[in-house]
Amino acid sequence: MAPLNDEQLHQIRDERREQIKTAAIQIFAKKGIINAKMSMIAETAGISNGLLYHYFKSKDELFLSLIQEAMAETEAALRSIYAFPGTPIEKIRALTAEILDESGSPYFMLIHQARTSDGVPEKVKQLLEKYSMKVFIDILLPVFQEGQRAGELASDDPAELIACYLSVLSGVMVVHSNGIDDYRIPKADMLLRLIEGAKRD
Amino acid sequence: MAPLNDEQLHQIRDERREQIKTAAIQIFAKKGIINAKMSMIAETAGISNGLLYHYFKSKDELFLSLIQEAMAETEAALRSIYAFPGTPIEKIRALTAEILDESGSPYFMLIHQARTSDGVPEKVKQLLEKYSMKVFIDILLPVFQEGQRAGELASDDPAELIACYLSVLSGVMVVHSNGIDDYRIPKADMLLRLIEGAKRD
């Protein structure tokens, strides 16, 4: 009889938003912004078309909100490198393994879609500039420089080294992110060779 | 003015088809199958919308014919490794450099699109199975095995090594293929480290 109380409503709203986001990440990552149909997202989330718009004003807003989350998560993941134990290369290996872990893959794909697709809303483009690769490079610079001083890493220009490393990481996540077995995700150890110093053993 | 003879007509027809294909490769690679509009392709090719349909029965047929070409080119590029001089690693380095050369990038992108997009016509899917990565691995297997015997290459399972290597190559080409400077194409020398044996100098 009585209407739902605030707490119940809040819970329903939160659940629905998560439900929608989870569905949307999959669909957007797989299809790109334009190919992703709101009706697919609604169906995947198990709700009606209309309800989708109750929670997100538009496709663009939904996409933006996912990208924001993906960016924040990615930045946090990179920053977490300093929490790993060991020498620089061990830190990098741990970070690499964490990123390669498939569970994070849709986020990389999403950011790739945002960077490369047409039809990306203006707000998303602004966000991408704020979080350009330079930001990520700056985060990793200290640990790479320390690794170079220790002779653990190749002696290329460190910023360039990081940029290439992140490009390769993004690349393999992207080509792999569709469940097609043709593309392999290399083991972290193999990817590390890209950046290791010459005299590894 | 006498009417053109059969041969001339045939030649015009072939030229137009090439013109269209060239335009279509760019557009498909950049936008993906569904985002690529037939009207953009026509405009890029400098012809009318209607004429496109004189040369290709449908968007699907056009796409299929491009993928066929891309596959054949890619296969040929891989086979050409045996024409390069030098030791296995030198052959691989030469092949890598050739692939990384940006001019070839649209083909990789196209194949990636075909593998990962939805809305890909059934015939294209069949073609992709015929040319699965296994085919490419088989082509490269002899040179990789020889490289391992010579101690030039890492001693991982060779098929896996090739799969990972091709995945990384595809990945960097794909993420880079939109002219966004954030993503770097590493130098061939750097990528080679992925597969080189431990004792490089």
Place this chain on the structure above:
Amino acid sequence: MAPLNDEQLHQIRDERREQIKTAAIQIFAKKGIINAKMSMIAETAGISNGLLYHYFKSKDELFLSLIQEAMAETEAALRSIYAFPGTPIEKIRALTAEILDESGSPYFMLIHQARTSDGVPEKVKQLLEKYSMKVFIDILLPVFQEGQRAGELASDDPAELIACYLSVLSGVMVVHSNGIDDYRIPKADMLLRLIEGAKRD
């Protein structure tokens, strides 16, 4: 707390209905039937969307009930002319001033909307015929005829004179009713010139 008795419930119900009607008049008059959104009306009335439908079965029913009220009010306003003191022209001036008073404007707008919009429910159309301008003309006919006999009014056909006068009144209220200063509501004295006899001083 004893449950509310029937009378109290009835009173609450009536208050709510008035609250809703007041909100609805504003919104309908400003936006037109189709542009007026039930959610706006609910918000303006300070109640939930769902509750609106407890009190009015549908948008159409709500609109119909407003038009009924507007018609009745308008008719009453016209009839009140006989309660004003003075000569015919003084009565008409008083009536005009009352109508021009902005507070009454939404009613005119509403009736105009009803007459001119599509998407008006059938029932409303029937009501409009019942209260066609002829009814209003008949109400005012005696006072206009008396004014003509007294030489205070122009000697046009009296029914036509009234029809034109009411059209002008409706017109200025309608074009003015959106708070855009470009359109002026003329003073009653000016409008009276429309119908005054030639020899005014």
Place this chain on the structure above:
Amino acid sequence: MAPLNDEQLHQIRDERREQIKTAAIQIFAKKGIINAKMSMIAETAGISNGLLYHYFKSKDELFLSLIQEAMAETEAALRSIYAFPGTPIEKIRALTAEILDESGSPYFMLIHQARTSDGVPEKVKQLLEKYSMKVFIDILLPVFQEGQRAGELASDDPAELIACYLSVLSGVMVVHSNGIDDYRIPKADMLLRLIEGAKRD
């Protein structure tokens, strides 16, 4: 066999655009921007939905282009007052008669819709400011002032007099513009009384 030549294409395009504009004026004037459905316009113009968008990029653009035309026509109509022969009041009578001529009515309605509706695109709003009533007042000011000096016109503030006069004109056109006979368009002579000097005979 040969494609249509430029002239023929041009002619087709022009005809279609006129056809669409004519249909659109009716529909917009009658229904307002939001209520007017593109499908109605297409149907009235006797073309497909898609073709409408071949000629006008969007509903907004179509509306804007009509408003521009309406504004220009209205301004031209007002300026034409100086081409009429006779004294100021005779000029004004001629202009009034021309405006009241029903054929022009949709234009007035259109401008009214643009001024008063919601959902009016930003560009249209800007246009409305550029052509605010002040512009129209300025055009008519000289002839009204001359009329006042000649004692032909009432001695109210002339700008106010014009504003009221134009408001009344707009008003009667608007309420009448739906083919409902309840609302009358007064004769020009009657409307002139609004502004005539006291001692008319």
Place this chain on the structure above:
DNA sequence: GATGAATGAGAATTCATTCAT
């Protein structure tokens, strides 16, 4: 061969209305 006007099916979004609580 060549053109571009024309069509229509499909996708995003809005909103009246219903329903569980």
Place this chain on the structure above:
DNA sequence: AATGAATGAATTCTCATTCAT
């Protein structure tokens, strides 16, 4: 009585494809 989540039909707009010339 009251709430707001949920639904689905209707509307704008896009684009592959066809067709008259």
